[in-house]
Amino acid sequence: MIVIKTNNLSKLFRVYEKPAGLIGSLKSLFNNKFKDIHAVENINLEVHEGEIVGFLGPNGAGKTTTLKMLSGLLFPTNGSATVLGYVPWERPIEFRKAFSLVMGQKSQLWWDLPASDSFELHKEIYAIEPSRFKKNVGELTEIFQVANLLNKPVRELSLGERMKLELIASLLHDPKLLLLDEPTIGLDVVAQSAMHRCLYEFNKTRKITILLTSHYMRDVETLCSRILVISGGSMVYDGQLQGLKDEFGKEKLIKVQFNNLVPDQVFDKFQPLEITGNIVRLRVAKNDVPNVLAVVSQCEDVLDISIEDPPVEEVIEKLFVSHRLKKM
Amino acid sequence: MLRHLRLMFCFAKFSLLGELAFRSNFLLKILVEMIWLGILLTFFKTIFGKSSSVAGWNEHEFLFFVGAYYALEGFVETFFLENCVEFSELVRSGNLDFCLLKPIDPQFFITLRRVDWSTAPKILLGFIMIGFAMFEIGKPLELWKIPVFLILFLCGCSLAYSFLLFLTALSVWMIRNQSLMEVWWLFTNLMRYPRQIYDSEWALPIRMVFGFIIPALLAVSIPVEFAVKEINIQFTSFLFVIAVVYFFISRIFFNYSLKHYRSASS
Numbered sequence: 183m184i185v186i187k188t189n190n191l192s193k194l195f196r197v198y199e200k201p202a203g204l205i206g207s208l209k210s211l212f213n214n215k216f217k218d219i220h221a222v223e224n225i226n227l228e229v230h231e232g233e234i235v236g237f238l239g240p241n242g243a244g245k246t247t248t249l250k251m252l253s254g255l256l257f258p259t260n261g262s263a264t265v266l267g268y269v270p271w272e273r274p275i276e277f278r279k280a281f282s283l284v285m286g287q288k289s290q291l292w293w294d295l296p297a298s299d300s301f302e303l304h305k306e307i308y309a310i311e312p313s314r315f316k317k318n319v320g321e322l323t324e325i326f327q328v329a330n331l332l333n334k335p336v337r338e339l340s341l342g343e344r345m346k347l348e349l350i351a352s353l354l355h356d357p358k359l360l361l362l363d364e365p366t367i368g369l370d371v372v373a374q375s376a377m378h379r380c381l382y383e384f385n386k387t388r389k390i391t392i393l394l395t396s397h398y399m400r401d402v403e404t405l406c407s408r409i410l411v412i413s414g415g416s417m418v419y420d421g422q423l424q425g426l427k428d429e430f431g432k433e434k435l436i437k438v439q440f441n442n443l444v445p446d447q448v449f450d451k452f453q454p455l456e457i458t459g460n461i462v463r464l465r466v467a468k469n470d471v472p473n474v475l476a477v478v479s480q481c482e483d484v485l486d487i488s489i490e491d492p493p494v495e496e497v498i499e500k501l502f503v504s505h506r507l508k509k510m
Numbered sequence: 511m512l513r514h515l516r517l518m519f520c521f522a523k524f525s526l527l528g529e530l531a532f533r534s535n536f537l538l539k540i541l542v543e544m545i546w547l548g549i550l551l552t553f554f555k556t557i558f559g560k561s562s563s564v565a566g567w568n569e570h571e572f573l574f575f576v577g578a579y580y581a582l583e584g585f586v587e588t589f590f591l592e593n594c595v596e597f598s599e600l601v602r603s604g605n606l607d608f609c610l611l612k613p614i615d616p617q618f619f620i621t622l623r624r625v626d627w628s629t630a631p632k633i634l635l636g637f638i639m640i641g642f643a644m645f646e647i648g649k650p651l652e653l654w655k656i657p658v659f660l661i662l663f664l665c666g667c668s669l670a671y672s673f674l675l676f677l678t679a680l681s682v683w684m685i686r687n688q689s690l691m692e693v694w695w696l697f698t699n700l701m702r703y704p705r706q707i708y709d710s711e712w713a714l715p716i717r718m719v720f721g722f723i724i725p726a727l728l729a730v731s732i733p734v735e736f737a738v739k740e741i742n743i744q745f746t747s748f749l750f751v752i753a754v755v756y757f758f759i760s761r762i763f764f765n766y767s768l769k770h771y772r773s774a775s776s
Contacts (some may be wrong), residue, residue, distance in 0.1 A: 187549055202540045250607070253607075255611070256773055257769065273610070275613045275614075276613075278612065280610055283607070285607070288603075288604065288607070290608040294531045295524060295531070302526055304515055307612050307619075308613060309513065309612055416709055
């Protein structure tokens with residue numbers, strides 16, 4: 183079943199441009215200048231039930247604008263979309279009950295009250311049956327391991343703790359679709375892992391569809407079976423993460439560790455990235471890997487060898503650069 | 511309807527819990543409101559120490575008026591004012607997103623989600639003053655007049671609310687809307703005194719603009735005139751009709767403004 187489908191979805195913002203300085207400000211009182219910004223241009227995408235899709239792009243690429251159109255907060259300038267069978271910007275009540283939007287930088291919990299009170303209010307707003315509410319609160323607090331935090335005022339919680347409770351609030355009414363805008367922003371590695379575990383479990387047990395934007399590649403690598411990459415408002419990639427690595431990661435990173443110092447001149451023809459003591463790091467084309475291995479096999483005191491793909495960040499950056507060059 | 515009442519109860523309950531988290535601030539706000547009432551009554555006593563009537567209103571009728579004004583202002587401040595003032599900040603910060611995503615009427619949620627309990631005693635005190643004034647007048651309010659007075663009082667509240675909602679909606683375009691409080695202050699100042707004080711010829715433009723176009727002068731005057739003076743059918747019906755019409759116009763305008771919400775960046 184298709185959960186999200188867009189057809190040439192576009193959003194143009196008219197932005198007011200104010201010249202700098204006092205004179206500029208005074209001039210702008212009488213002569214306003216505007217600039218059109220194409221935040222999103224002709225986006226076509228399909229997301230199926232139960233998928234966890236990563237939505238990637240540099241700052242200002244149009245990720246959040248797309249999420250806001252999909253959640254009905256913004257009206258598109260052009261194109262069409264259906265989310266869970268509804269036109270999002272018509273904002274029917276049934277649609278608003280069927281999904282959740284979580285933004286890592288914004289809170290929907292009452293700041294001065296414990297989260298349990300916000301959950302109670304949520305129950306009334308979403309008209310959740312008392313038995314279902316009790317069951318969901320119990321299950322979710324167990325999955326997220328936050329039972330001891332429910333009665334603390336939200337303002338006294340750490341960012342990681344608050345984000346877990348934000349997620350619980352967004353899941354209480356059993357949404358079919360979860361739109362997450364940088365949910366792990368500012369979280370430490372432990373909190374990020376906990377969040378990944380919870381989202382993964384929730385996706386598996388409840389078949390909830392997740393569309394996630396993030397700048398942390400760990401989120402994407404851990405959770406997403408598929409990624410969408412957007413740059414300058416346009417979609418530049420839609421497919422498996424591995425496919426992207428294959429297409430743009432035509433090199434491998436090799437690390438060789440010796441018992442003693444790295445032998446002189448042996449790796450010079452591969453132009454090592456660095457040689458420090460007993461470790462040499464190389465970046466070579468994929469078809470050069472056998473040559474490196476042949477050289478390594480002739481060395482006597484090799485302790486360890488590892489061959490890795492370049493970091494995903496680097497792969498994605500290459501994609502952005504290539505897209506920018508195509509546009510120029 | 512029942513669901514909305516339950517929600518209002520929840521908003522009121524959680525707002526009270528929120529207020530009680532900062533008890534001293536809450537009590538201080540109540541104290542300030544009491545001082546304001548003291549100043550208002552002192553001013554009122556001073557005026558009637560020098561004159562037996564103001565613009566055709568004797569002391570007890572005027573006390574009734576002050577009570578009704580105080581209750582009406584308290585009603586709007588308790589339920590709507592803080593929410594409307596906060597609206598421009600919601601627009602500026604993008605936190606309005608969460609209000610619009612909730613599966614309830616956005617106007618209902620945005621303008622009622624927080625109850626300012628510190629101004630709630632004003633409603634009670636206003637009605638106590640009304641009761642005391644009736645006792646002093648010595649002529650009890652006829653039974654049938656009580657529900658009609660309450661309906662007219664609610665029409666006055668609705669008029670003030672519609673005006674506030676209209677100003678609130680402008681925040682979507684203005685983003686920063688600090689003028690809202692200033693204009694609301696102007697509106698309350700026009701409601702504060704009986705409309706007859708603008709009977710002079712020089713005040714004709716004020717009477718026309720604020721009696722018919724933005725009928726702030728009628729919000730308190732007409733319900734009170736109905737209760738303690740001769741019934742003016744034209745003005746009473748006018749208040750009722752204009753309150754309903756303005757409520758729907760302001761609602762349409764508010765929903766129109768939400769369509770132009772641009773949502774601040776993440």
